[in-house]
Amino acid sequence: MITHFQWKPLFKQANLPGWRVSFYFKGIRYDAVYHKNGEIEWEKASPAAEDEEAIRSQIHELMLFHVYDG
Known part of the structure; x- marks a missing residue:
């Protein structure tokens, strides 16, 4: 299960799509870019x-809740 999920817009101009996300999974921190089409681009480490x-x-469910339904 994902814990400590955080997201923020990728660009200062909020109407441009793209978000930077970070979270922990099994005690490992992950950073990624979540694109408007649902694609996830892992930054340093990718999950097993x-x-x-x-x-x-x-992540998709969390982004739907926080960004699109928010």
Whole structure:
């Protein structure tokens, strides 16, 4: 499960899409860019292959809640 999820706009002009996200999963911090099409671009480390789909799904749900439904 993702913990300590944070997001902020990628650009100062808020109407431009793209967000920087950070979170912890299994005690490891991850940083990524979440694009408007739902694509996730990992910054330093990417999650293990067996965890990546679950993480992508959780991030997508969190972004729908915080950004689009907010």
